[in-house]
Amino acid sequence: MNNVQLYKATSTVDSKHKIIIIDDLNEIKGFCPNDEVENFVKEKFNTETLVEYRNLSNSIFFTKIPREKKHFEQLEFMRRQGGLVFEQLKKETELIIEIIDQSDQDCFVLAVAEGLGISSYFFDKYKKDQKQPVIHLHLRNEHLKEMLVKEYNVLIDALSDCRDLVNEPHSFLTAQQLSEELIQLSKKSGFDIEVWNEEQIIEENFHALLAVNKGSQEPPTFNILEYLPDDPINDQPYVLVGKGVVYDTGGVNLKSTASGTLNKMKSDMAGAATIASVISAISRNKLPLHVVGLIPATDNRPGANAIVPGDVIDTHAGKTVEIGNTDAEGRLILADALSYAKRYNPKLVIDIATLTGSAAMSLGREGVVYMGKAPVNVKNDFEQTGREVYERVIEFPLWDEYNDYIASSIADINNVGGRLAGAITAGKFLQHFTDYDWIHIDIAGAAYYDRPHFYRPKNASGVGVRLLYQFLKSQLK
Structure with missing residues (x-):
């Protein structure tokens, strides 16, 4: 609050x-x-x-x-x-x-x-x-300047909105309730929103999102947020994609209870909360930017109909995916959203997700892993913004050889690549669903704290809100 x-x-x-x-x-x-x-x-x-x-x-x-x-x-x-x-x-x-x-x-x-x-x-x-x-x-x-004070008021409030969503327990925040919260945020902030129910998701061929949802008793949603001011400086929109897994058990590949990991899996929708809050701040501060947000939302449960390792699923892009591990579900729902983003002819797509333990093991709470195929000047701006807001970002490579890690003998691609380079192979998987300038941000490790970290209290950190807001604002120059 x-x-x-x-x-x-x-x-x-x-x-x-x-x-x-x-x-x-x-x-x-x-x-x-x-x-x-x-x-x-x-x-x-x-x-x-x-x-x-x-x-x-x-x-x-x-x-x-x-x-x-x-x-x-x-x-x-x-x-x-x-x-x-x-x-x-x-x-x-x-x-x-x-x-x-x-x-x-x-x-x-x-x-x-x-x-x-x-x-x-x-x-x-x-x-x-x-x-x-x-x-x-x-x-x-x-x-x-007075306007800068007003801007910071909005930004601090948007950061609180993000943390509120991430801190909500799953007993309240189902996929459908997340959509309701986003609707309320749109009314508060002035951006547009469209929410798809399960029937619309089926009609739009979001096969990967539906596959992850098969083990759940709660239906999925797909949320389209858009802020289009009267005079945007960008003819092509910036598209933000956020992982909205409202609770992640790991599916059939159940997460360990001994490690305490399950206790914070309500935070697996931190990417979704982040992009919603960024768009809220952009709208409230009336930045002249056309921005679209895409949020696929579901929980990941080991129900009777859940996908299992060895299954092959379709995706929105038409590619087939062999399921190597059901706990690599975030990249599956992001794949459908990234494929859908193509219809906007985007200037730049940024996805943000609590995606891999590998990213958390690499940087802990001290930074954020990113990768992608955006122009050098865009990456430089992004890294500079990360330093200024002290949500520092480190680029991992997407070398072609990593494709071998996620190769499948029975499908176009596997959703996991083994123990080595886990954060990179997750990004490499997502790259298969992009054909535009794109940045992938893995905030696992930085999105949710088990203890205070300097001026950031325990639990949801809101990482990414200040980073993405200030980065997009920097593109106005």
Whole structure:
């Protein structure tokens, strides 16, 4: 749930707490009541990066811009400082905080606010008598524009929407309920949505989606989200594809219960939540971009009619797939959506999914695996955006030799390639269903945390929302 509101401070703010961003220790003087406090703060900076001076119930936090670091590292440092401040103050029922930055850049005051806003997220829908603090952040910097503050309010809210969806239990969030939630999000944000039921999915030959759904008692859905402003800069739309497996047991290849993996498999629709939230933010902020979102949704169950290893299924593209492992279901439903995306003549297609344990094992929570066949300048923009929002991305190769890993003797392709290069063979599988510029993002490992990670609380992280929003915004230039 989002409990944060940002404001551009234009007059005196009656705040209990202040965060002072400084470039030089001499700037401290103007915010200290006397020389003794000033010397205390300066001394603390010898061992600490965030110094608190408390006067009764009021606090002033001082933090210094680490100019010795690279710019994107400076921004992440400031986000983490914002998270540390929230940890100090989170027991209060209402927080009014003024963030003051006298530098000639607006990015640092926004970074502190962003980190504080992200860290203060909570999901208490199923808790009784749970009270979370209401937070008002007043940002003071002479170079800060009101429109940018409004944009960040929307982005933080969209990030919360994403995390809410991912944190919902499967007892609530079936495929059909996910579609209902997307409809409500479209009403809130102003984008268009079309939801297909099982009959329409059959008519459109989404064979792989239907195959994954065969073991379930709940029907699948296919969701088409679209934001088309009056004056888009792109004649061809950007198409975002998100994996919407609302719960993944692994199917007949049942996941291990001993490892605790099943406990977080409600998060296997994080890709779907991400693209819906990105399109929501783009729509609410009225970016002049034509964007389409495609979300195939189902659960993956080992029911009586479930697919089993050795089966051969059809796909929307007309290719046949041998099922090597029913727990590689995400790539199957994405294959149908990627094939369908061709009809939009897209400028660029980006799919995002919690797809492989291999990606999680490769990077853990510290980054995101991507691969694809987009132009070099697009990949460079994507990687640069990843650094700026500190959702860092690393490109894995799609060498032709990996086709041998997913070869089948009885079908056009196998849905798994063995233990080696698992994240890559999943991407290689998806590549068979694309004939356009395309980026595949595997957010397994970064989408759901078993413990807090700096300013990101436990559970759904919302990874990908800021990354994709800022990347698409960068394409306006």
